[in-house]
Amino acid sequence: MPLSNITDPGTLPPFAVSLGDPAGIGPEIVAKAWVMREARGLPAFFAVGDAASLRAVWLGPVEIVGSPEEAAQVFPDALPCLQVAEAGEIVPGSPSIDGARTAFQSLEVAVGLARTGSAAGIVTAPVGKEQLYGVGFTHPGQTEFVAERCGVSAQNAVMMLAGPSLKVVPITIHIALADVPSALTIDLIRARALTTVKGLQRNFGIARPRLAVAGLNPHAGENGALGREEIDVIRPAIESLRAEGIDIIGPLAADGMFHARARETYDAALCMYHDQALIPIKTLNFDDGVNITLGLPIVRTSPDHGTAFGIAGTDSANPGAMIAALRMAAEAARARIAYAA
Ligand SMILES: NC(=O)C1=CN([C@@H]2O[C@H](COP(=O)(O)OP(=O)(O)OC[C@H]3O[C@@H](n4cnc5c(N)ncnc54)[C@H](O)[C@@H]3O)[C@@H](O)[C@H]2O)C=CC1
Numbered sequence: 138m139p140l141s142n143i144t145d146p147g148t149l150p151p152f153a154v155s156l157g158d159p160a161g162i163g164p165e166i167v168a169k170a171w172v173m174r175e176a177r178g179l180p181a182f183f184a185v186g187d188a189a190s191l192r193a194v195w196l197g198p199v200e201i202v203g204s205p206e207e208a209a210q211v212f213p214d215a216l217p218c219l220q221v222a223e224a225g226e227i228v229p230g231s232p233s234i235d236g237a238r239t240a241f242q243s244l245e246v247a248v249g250l251a252r253t254g255s256a257a258g259i260v261t262a263p264v265g266k267e268q269l270y271g272v273g274f275t276h277p278g279q280t281e282f283v284a285e286r287c288g289v290s291a292q293n294a295v296m297m298l299a300g301p302s303l304k305v306v307p308i309t310i311h312i313a314l315a316d317v318p319s320a321l322t323i324d325l326i327r328a329r330a331l332t333t334v335k336g337l338q339r340n341f342g343i344a345r346p347r348l349a350v351a352g353l354n355p356h357a358g359e360n361g362a363l364g365r366e367e368i369d370v371i372r373p374a375i376e377s378l379r380a381e382g383i384d385i386i387g388p389l390a391a392d393g394m395f396h397a398r399a400r401e402t403y404d405a406a407l408c409m410y411h412d413q414a415l416i417p418i419k420t421l422n423f424d425d426g427v428n429i430t431l432g433l434p435i436v437r438t439s440p441d442h443g444t445a446f447g448i449a450g451t452d453s454a455n456p457g458a459m460i461a462a463l464r465m466a467a468e469a470a471r472a473r474i475a476y477a478a
């Protein structure tokens with residue numbers, strides 16, 4: 138049953154967790170999260186990928202299951218895994234073509250299960266983007282892929298990084314820095330802001346979200362002396378949103394808007410490019426930061442970090458962000474049920 142038809146949060150099916158690149162730390166942090174399922178109050182979940190990638194880094198119980206229903210039964214006693222492909226020889230830290238194909242397929246299957254309502258949502262472990270691009274993945278990231286599969290345009294799917302101290306949204310995402318100024322348009326800023334407002338209401342239960350918008354240039358442009366994007370694009374977008382009743386401030390100088398007192402004045406910061414948004418959140422909340430996609434009909438979260446190939450297989454990966462992603466997925470699913478009621 139699609140999540141939108143579920144009225145009792147107690148009846149949520151398990152979450153589908155795509156294992157990401159088999160040679161990255163995804164399998165390890167998923168296994169560690171399962172170990173902490175009771176201590177951290179995690180929702181039921183099952184892995185989607187190659188069970189061999191779990192067994193390559195973990196000696197705990199893994200049980201291959203044929204359906205989410207079976208996974209829900211198995212979850213208390215073993216980590217359920219829906220086997221979607223075989224990744225060939227798995228060497229933690231050494232990504233391979235077969236591994237990238239498995240990551241791609243796991244993502245595809247997990248999204249499909251969430252779309253039909255067999256899974257309550259998806260939590261995606263990290264993929265190697267370069268490796269995925271090498272096996273025919275044509276989207277910049279998982280965000281845009283999931284959006285497309287859900288019939289949502291990339292413009293209306295918002296990547297939000299959320300942690301205990303801060304929520305940020307990059308307006309432009311995976312593009313070269315040199316391409317950012319021309320990619321910034323009034324329409325794009327408006328679309329991201331409107332999806333963010335709705336997403337904060339629907340997934341976080343914030344009735345009247347407050348947004349703060351960063352400038353692009355140093356000191357937010359100094360009234361045009363250091364660049365015109367604030368005058369030509371960012372300010373007109375903010376003014377039109379404010380005219381529609383959105384609680385929004387900016388453009389603010391980006392270097393001064395992330396200190397503790399400033400963060401108290403808004404619920405989410407809209408930033409003009411990837412690193413402007415992700416550096417502050419990863420500095421503040423690296424071990425419990427979550428990437429949540431807003432604007433989708435399904436719940437999708439992910440840990441904020443990448444594959445960490447350099448430490449894969451050393452049992453030193455911190456599962457904190459994966460645990461936070463699982464918890465946030467469950468909270469978002471419950472908030473959506475309450476919002477729809
Ligand atoms: N959501 C996703 O699928 C994401 C995928 N990536 C991909 O990950 C790959 C590596 O990217 P990097 O920029 O190196 O970022 P990264 O997040 O993988 O690693 C950055 C640093 O943090 C450490 N680290 C990351 N997660 C950790 C954890 N859970 N516990 C302990 N240490 C941890 C790493 O060892 C490294 O020192 C790239 O191929 C990139 O495309 C990057 C970000 C997000």
Ligand SMILES: NCC(=O)COP(=O)(O)O
Pocket residue numbers: 277278279280281415428439
């Ligand atoms: N840096 C964030 C990131 O790469 C996440 O991308 P996505 O694959 O979740 O779209």
